[in-house]
Amino acid sequence: MTGYGETVPSLRAEADVWTWITTTDHKRIGILYMVSAFVFFLGGIVEALLMRTQLAVARNTLLGPDAYNQIFTMHGTTMIFLFLMPMQAGLANYVLPLMIGARDMAFPRLNAFGYWLFLFAGLFMYSSFLIGAAPNAGWFAYAPLTEVQFSPGLNIDFWALAILLLGISSTAGAINFIVTTIGLRTRGMSFNLMPLFVWATLVTSLIIVFAMPSLTTGVVLLLVDRRLGGTFFTPGDGGDPLLWQHLFWAFGHPEVYILILPAMGVISEVLPVFARKPIFGYSFIAWSSVAIGFLGFTVWAHHMFAVGLPIIVQALFAASSMIVAVPTGVKIFNWIATLWGGQISLKTSMLFAIGFIGQFVIGGITGVFLAVVPFDWQATDSYFVVAHFHYVLFGGALFGLFAGLYYWLPKFTGRLLDERLGILHFFLILIGFNLTFFPMHLLGLMGMPRRIYTYAPGLGWDNLSLVSAVGGFTIALSVSVFIWNFFSSLRHGQAAGDDPWDAWTLEWATTSPPPPHNFSTVPIVRSRRPLWDLKHPENPDWRTAQPARDASVESKEERVDAGPRRGY
Amino acid sequence: MYSDRIVPRFVLSLVSLAFLAGCSRSPSVLAPASPEAGKIADLFWILLLISGVIFFLVEGLLIFAVVRFRSRQQATLPKQVHGNTRLEIAWTVVPSLIVVGIFAIMFPTMSELTQQQAGALKVKVIGHQWWWEIVYPDLGITTASELHVPVGQPIEIEILSADVVHSFWVPELFGKTDTVPGRSNWTRFVASKEGVYPGQCAEFCGVQHANMGFLIIVEPREAFEDWVEEWGDAPDEPDDGPAALGEQAFLTGSCIACHTIDGTRAQGKLGPNLTHFGGRRSIAALTLDNAPENLASWLANPQSIKPGTTMRIPSLSSEVIRNLVAYLESLK
Numbered sequence: 091m092t093g094y095g096e097t098v099p100s101l102r103a104e105a106d107v108w109t110w111i112t113t114t115d116h117k118r119i120g121i122l123y124m125v126s127a128f129v130f131f132l133g134g135i136v137e138a139l140l141m142r143t144q145l146a147v148a149r150n151t152l153l154g155p156d157a158y159n160q161i162f163t164m165h166g167t168t169m170i171f172l173f174l175m176p177m178q179a180g181l182a183n184y185v186l187p188l189m190i191g192a193r194d195m196a197f198p199r200l201n202a203f204g205y206w207l208f209l210f211a212g213l214f215m216y217s218s219f220l221i222g223a224a225p226n227a228g229w230f231a232y233a234p235l236t237e238v239q240f241s242p243g244l245n246i247d248f249w250a251l252a253i254l255l256l257g258i259s260s261t262a263g264a265i266n267f268i269v270t271t272i273g274l275r276t277r278g279m280s281f282n283l284m285p286l287f288v289w290a291t292l293v294t295s296l297i298i299v300f301a302m303p304s305l306t307t308g309v310v311l312l313l314v315d316r317r318l319g320g321t322f323f324t325p326g327d328g329g330d331p332l333l334w335q336h337l338f339w340a341f342g343h344p345e346v347y348i349l350i351l352p353a354m355g356v357i358s359e360v361l362p363v364f365a366r367k368p369i370f371g372y373s374f375i376a377w378s379s380v381a382i383g384f385l386g387f388t389v390w391a392h393h394m395f396a397v398g399l400p401i402i403v404q405a406l407f408a409a410s411s412m413i414v415a416v417p418t419g420v421k422i423f424n425w426i427a428t429l430w431g432g433q434i435s436l437k438t439s440m441l442f443a444i445g446f447i448g449q450f451v452i453g454g455i456t457g458v459f460l461a462v463v464p465f466d467w468q469a470t471d472s473y474f475v476v477a478h479f480h481y482v483l484f485g486g487a488l489f490g491l492f493a494g495l496y497y498w499l500p501k502f503t504g505r506l507l508d509e510r511l512g513i514l515h516f517f518l519i520l521i522g523f524n525l526t527f528f529p530m531h532l533l534g535l536m537g538m539p540r541r542i543y544t545y546a547p548g549l550g551w552d553n554l555s556l557v558s559a560v561g562g563f564t565i566a567l568s569v570s571v572f573i574w575n576f577f578s579s580l581r582h583g584q585a586a587g588d589d590p591w592d593a594w595t596l597e598w599a600t601t602s603p604p605p606p607h608n609f610s611t612v613p614i615v616r617s618r619r620p621l622w623d624l625k626h627p628e629n630p631d632w633r634t635a636q637p638a639r640d641a642s643v644e645s646k647e648e649r650v651d652a653g654p655r656r657g658y
Numbered sequence: 659m660y661s662d663r664i665v666p667r668f669v670l671s672l673v674s675l676a677f678l679a680g681c682s683r684s685p686s687v688l689a690p691a692s693p694e695a696g697k698i699a700d701l702f703w704i705l706l707l708i709s710g711v712i713f714f715l716v717e718g719l720l721i722f723a724v725v726r727f728r729s730r731q732q733a734t735l736p737k738q739v740h741g742n743t744r745l746e747i748a749w750t751v752v753p754s755l756i757v758v759g760i761f762a763i764m765f766p767t768m769s770e771l772t773q774q775q776a777g778a779l780k781v782k783v784i785g786h787q788w789w790w791e792i793v794y795p796d797l798g799i800t801t802a803s804e805l806h807v808p809v810g811q812p813i814e815i816e817i818l819s820a821d822v823v824h825s826f827w828v829p830e831l832f833g834k835t836d837t838v839p840g841r842s843n844w845t846r847f848v849a850s851k852e853g854v855y856p857g858q859c860a861e862f863c864g865v866q867h868a869n870m871g872f873l874i875i876v877e878p879r880e881a882f883e884d885w886v887e888e889w890g891d892a893p894d895e896p897d898d899g900p901a902a903l904g905e906q907a908f909l910t911g912s913c914i915a916c917h918t919i920d921g922t923r924a925q926g927k928l929g930p931n932l933t934h935f936g937g938r939r940s941i942a943a944l945t946l947d948n949a950p951e952n953l954a955s956w957l958a959n960p961q962s963i964k965p966g967t968t969m970r971i972p973s974l975s976s977e978v979i980r981n982l983v984a985y986l987e988s989l990k
Contacts, residue, residue, distance in 0.1 A: 155865045155965055228862050234839055235822040235864055240787070325840025331823060332838060365727070371741035374750070396825055396834040396861075398843035401772050405765060412757035416750065422716060423749040424741075429723040432736050436728065444724055451716050455709040458757065462705060462764045464698045464771055467833025468687045471825060471860040535702075537685035537829035539860045542868035546944070549856075550684035634738070 114198035115606055116187050119205050121502065123180025126209050130172035133216070135569060137165035139562055142526070146559035148547035158543035159226040160245070164215075166229035167249065170349065171256050172212045174487055178352040179204075179263050181494055182291045184502060186267065188597035188604060189285045191276025191612035196269040204262040211255035218248040225249035228541065230342065231312070233323030233334040238316045247316065250309045257306045264295035264302075271295075276596070278615035282376070285595045285618070286369060289376045290355025293383040294348050300387070301344035308337035332397060339390035347386040349483055350450075351379055353490025354421060357443045360493050361425055363593045364440035365432030368631070371424040372618060378417035385414040395466045404463050411461035418454050422447060437591070438512030442493035445520055449485025453478055456531070471541075474534025480527045492519075492572075499576070500590050504602045505583030511575035518568030525561025529554040594619035685829040685858075691851040691876070692831045697767050704763060708756065775812035775846060781805065782816045785824030785837035785859065787968060788866035789930055789943040799889045800918070802930030803872040803943045808882035809852050817843040822864060828857035828874050836861055849876040856944070865966035871944025892921025893934060893989040904985025907978050912971070919989065929969065936990040942967065953983045 110118060140161050144153045153161065183201065187194055195201045218224045223245045227236045236246045271292045275284065284292075312334070314320035321327035323334045362369045369375060391399060391407040399407075425447055434440065456478040460466050469475060492515075500506050538551045545551055589598040599621055600609050613620050617631030690696040727736075783805070784791040790803045807813050817826050819837035826845065827834040835845045849855075859870035877885070896902045908914070909923055916929035924932075938948050945964050946952040957979045960969040974982070 155868065159862075159865060159867075227864075232823050232862070235862070240822055240864060330840065332841075365736075366729075367736055368738055368740050370739065371743075371746045374741070374746045397823075397836045397838055398841060401768060405768060408764065409761055412761055413754075415757060416753045419753040420746070420750050424746065426716070426719050426723055427742075427745070429720070429727060431739065432727050433729040434724055434727050436724075444720065447720055448717060451713065451720075455713060458709065458760065459702075459705050462701060462760065464764065464767050464833065465701050465705065467835075468695075468698050468702075468829060470834060471827075471862075535687045537687065537856075537858075539827070539858055541862040542858075544868050548683055629738070631738075631740075 114194070114202050116183050116195045116198065116201060117502075117604065117606075117608075119201050120180045120182075120184030122205050123176050123183055123208070126205075126212070127173050127177040127180060130168050130212055131177070132569075134165055134168040134173055135566055137161045137168065139566060141165065142555075142559040142562035144543060145545070145555045146552075147556065148545055148549075148552045150544065153543060155543045156226060159228075159541075160219075160224035162541060163225045163228050163249070164219075167215070167225065167253075169483070170229060170345070171253065172208075172215075174349045174483065174491075175256075175260055176208050177491055178294070178349075179208075179260070181356075181491070181498070182267060182287075182352065183263075185498055185597055186288055186291055187270060187274070188501075188600065188608060189288050189595050190271065190274060190279060191596045191609065191615070192270060192274035193608050195266050196273055197266050200262050201266055204259045204266070207255055207259040207262070211252045211259065214255070215248055215252035218245065223248065230338055231334075232338075233312065233315070233331050234325075236312060236316075236334075237324055239324075247313070250313050250316075254306060254309050254313075257302045257309070260298050261302050264298035267291050267295040268299070276612045276615055282373070283615055283618050286358035286372065286375055286379075287352070287355035290351045290358070290379055293379045294351045297344045297348050297351075297383050297386060301341045301348070304337050305341035308334055308341070311337075332394075335394055335397065336390070339393045340387075342393065343390040344386045346479075346482065347382050349487045350490075351382065353446065353487040353494075354379065356490045356494035356497070357425060357446055358421075359595065360439050360443040360497050361428045363497075363591050364435045364437055364443070365429050366435070367428060367432040368594075368619060368622075369424070370427035370430075374420055375424050378420045381417040382414060385410060385417070389414055392461055392466070393470075395463050396470055408461050408463045412458060415454060415458050415461075422451060422454075437496070438507065438509055438516055439493050439496035439591075441513065441516045442489050442496060445516065446486055446489040446493060449481055449489060449523070453481030453483075453486055456481065469534055471539055472534035473530040473538045473540060476540055477527050477530035477534060480523075480530070484527065485523060489519075492516075497591070498597075499579075500583075500586035501597060501602045501604070503580060503583070504586055505579045506586045506590060507575050507579045507583060511571055511578075515568050515571045515575065518571060519565055522561045522564030522566075522568055525564060526558050527561070529557050529561075533558075589621070592625075594622040596620055599624075685856050687829045689830055691853060691855060692847045692849050694771055694832050694847045695830055696850075697771060698833060701764065701767055705760070708760065712756075772846070774814070775848070778812040778814035778846065779807065780814050780816070781807075782818065783826055783837075784818045784820050785822075785826065785863070785870075786820045787822065787864050788859070788870040788964070788966075790826075790859075790870070790872045791820070791930065792872075794886075797886055797889070799886065800931045801934070801938075803940065804938050805872065805874045806882055806885050807849055807874060807876055808879040809849055809876050811879070812846065812848050815845045817845060823861050824859045824863045824870065825861035826857065827860040828855050830855045831857075831874060834860050849874070852876050852878065854939075858944075866964055869943060869945045869964050871940070873939060873944070875939075888937075888990075889934065893919070893936075896985060896988050900981045900984035901988045902985075904978075904981035904983070907982055908985055932986065932989065934989055936987045942969070948987075950983050950987055953986060954979050957982055 110122065113119060140153060141158065144150050144158060183195065223243045225248055226245045227241060231246065231249060234240060271288055311320065311322040315322050315324065321329040323329050323331050325331065358369055358375055388410040389407060391403065392411040395404055460469055460475065460478060496507060496512055533551055533554050536550055538545065586602045588601055596612065599613055613624055617623055619631045623630035623632060688699050688702065690699045780796055782793040782795055792801045792805050817835050817837050819839045822839065824837040825834045826837060831849060832845050832847045835843045837843065853876055855874045855876065857872050857874060859867060863870065896905055914924035914926050916926040918925050918927065918931045918933065920933040940946065941948050941952055941956050942964055946956060956963055957971060957974065960967050960971060
């Protein structure tokens with residue numbers, strides 16, 4: 091184990107640009123993903139601030155309607171496709187092979203291809219700003235508004251082509267994660283001994299593989315309509331605008347779980363380590379991810395309760411949408427039970443994990459509100475929905491990501507982040523987030539629709555919108571504290587050592603940062619906490635913990651142990 | 659107030675106060691003016707009650723756990739508990755029962771809200787980029803962005819689109835129904851309180867989505883019947899003065915390519931019907947109040963007021979604009 095004060099291998103020592111461009115090392119690709127996604131994140135923040143400033147007062151003239159529509163479209167598209175998804179892909183890229191004791195991903199060159207395609211698609215989409223034709227029909231791009239008759243410019247073509255490429259990129263990444271997880275686990279690590287973050291990534295990747303074709307189909311049909319004279323989404327010629335909505339949301343709702351499950355996986359790693367207890371109910375958490383993955387495919391039409399579907403169809407989708415809340419609730423209770431009776435150390439990572447739970451509960455509850463069809467008729471496409479999904483994707487997914495970054499960055503850089511700046515970051519973003527998004531619940535109930543660039547005074551919307559704008563700038567401030575913390579830690583941060591949190595999964599069994607080949611020796615995995623077993627030989631998990639290992643499992647794994655090591 | 663049946667009045671007023679902070683003019687979902695919106699508001703309060711209990715329970719447990727089990731630097735590790743199947747089954751089953759309960763509360767309201775009612779006044783609403791065409795097929799009335807209905811009578815609205823997907827929404831009266839090109843949708847309600855209720859397009863529909871408002875004017879039956887009767891007569895021809903010059907400018911200009919004024923040769927169908935325009939409350943789908951000075955600036959440069967609007971008008975001298983304003987405002 092590396093002690094404090096020893097020199098930390100610097101990333102800068104390998105700063106030759108060409109080696110980064112040609113790399114197929116999962117750790118470097120992970121870093122490329124995370125850095126690029128973070129830059130797009132900053133773009134998404136600037137767009138958000140422009141929107142909040144525009145709406146801070148009634149009849150503001152900062153932005154014209156077309157500029158506003160481009161900005162809200164790019165904000166949504168950026169945060170989903172260019173930030174959350176690639177950020178999680180980057181995190182999993184770096185961490186997952188380490189967690190399962192593998193030397194790299196299963197397909198290293200496919201991995202690099204996925205990254206470069208993502209970067210190209212993102213830059214391609216943003217290049218549309220240069221000709222003043224950024225996508226402007228929302229991240230949902232409803233037909234027939236997106237047909238050439240109503241959107242003759244290149245805006246929608248930029249969007250559709252970039253989404254097509256991003257779909258290929260994330261599918262390539264997902265296949266890689268699936269194969270890696272199935273094929274490259276180290277000896278002894280059966281499926282039910284995998285870290286929960288690996289479970290979450292596996293389920294997320296399966297969702298991507300099954301959901302993405304629906305979006306790809308939709309986007310290809312849209313391009314055929316727009317540029318080859320097709321009529322898939324135009325009525326009167328045998329097309330139907332609702333076809334687009336079904337194709338889009340059959341992807342779009344599973345997408346929500348694509349965005350949230352990795353964060354749930356992070357939380358399931360962070361909470362036990364900082365509570366000094368194993369995760370409570372491993373199987374329930376793992377299987378609830380699987381349940382969410384399946385159920386996530388059965389709920390899409392709850393985005394379409396206002397389009398005039400038959401009542402019985404709406405009732406069925408309401409039922410499935412409510413049921414999907416159950417496995418989510420199970421996770422929350424399991425997490426709280428993990429904290430219960432522990433010795434909680436409130437490191438920044440843990441603060442973000444706790445913040446995740448507290449805020450995700452609100453997003454989950456308002457999700458059930460929206461599943462109640464008649465209430466949805468009032469709330470859909472109002473600011474209530476904006477509040478709801480930001481509690482899920484910002485209060486949830488983003489807080490989970492920050493928990494993961496504070497947890498794993500020391501592994502990536504070899505340096506600890508400053509805890510005081512971390513705590514400042516946490517409380518600023520906690521306040522800023524709630525200030526921005528809580529009032530939006532009320533604005534929605536007060537009748538404010540989404541995606542409007544202006545509103546008349548005297549509707550009672552201006553005060554709360556101003557509060558929301560102040561919150562937005564508080565968030566931006568908190569993110570700049572994080573950036574400051576990150577860069578100063580690279581220079582002045584305390585050396586992290588191999589295992590700064592006294593954690594239990596395999597990534598902490600190698601140096602920080604790990605060598606190109608990851609491990610000199612991988613400890614044999616006999617339980618869900620291999621490093622606990624090493625540190626506590628008097629009380630190892632494989633002897634005391636569930637599942638009670640029956641003789642057949644034991645002998646089967648011994649056979650595996652005896653055989654040649656799988657994968658690398 | 660429909661909510662009074664479920665939520666004690668004092669709770670209601672407290673919460674409403676907190677929610678609406680004296681903004682009595684917000685078109686609030688929680689200030690229903692129809693039994694339909696009332697039932698939805700009731701549902702909301704029930705959900706808020708149930709979820710409030712869950713919220714305080716879960717957040718309470720979370721905060722308690724963090725405070726109570728915060729590390730005090732003990733040397734010994736806590737007991738390594740890996741789970742408790744019975745407990746976990748309990749917190750799988752209980753939330754399942756709660757959602758079954760919520761579904762059971764929801765379903766009756768859902769079916770009630772979609773039932774047809776006898777003796778309904780039929781109205782057709784057609785969403786256009788960026789205004790609302792209002793047609794009373796049985797009364798022979800076609801107007802724009804302003805829907806008059808008598809208090810207490812069931813109203814049945816057929817919702818159609820002329821171009822893209824819009825959504826028809828008046829928070830105080832009923833929830834959203836999208837206008838889907840190629841399909842007919844319906845919304846049904848009974849306005850139980852007189853008043854003027856603002857509505858707005860709720861589905862993003864292009865550059866001027868924000869300025870696609872309308873009003874539902876709920877009036878006593880006599881007032882409604884008077885309004886219908888007025889529509890039977892074409893507006894009076896202005897005899898002379900600026901209004902007559904304005905009429906001439908209107909009927910010989912490009913206006914008639916898009917606009918209709920009953921009883922004249924203006925029979926364009928692309929833009930809003932302007933018969934009885936002078937009696938309307940707003941210009942360009944609630945973008946401006948209908949006042950002569952607003953109309954004048956609208957005619958002078960609609961693109962500066964509502965950028966992207968489909969309204970096209972040649973540049974006119976201020977005298978022509980004055981005459982057109984006089985004519986249009988005379989159409990009562």
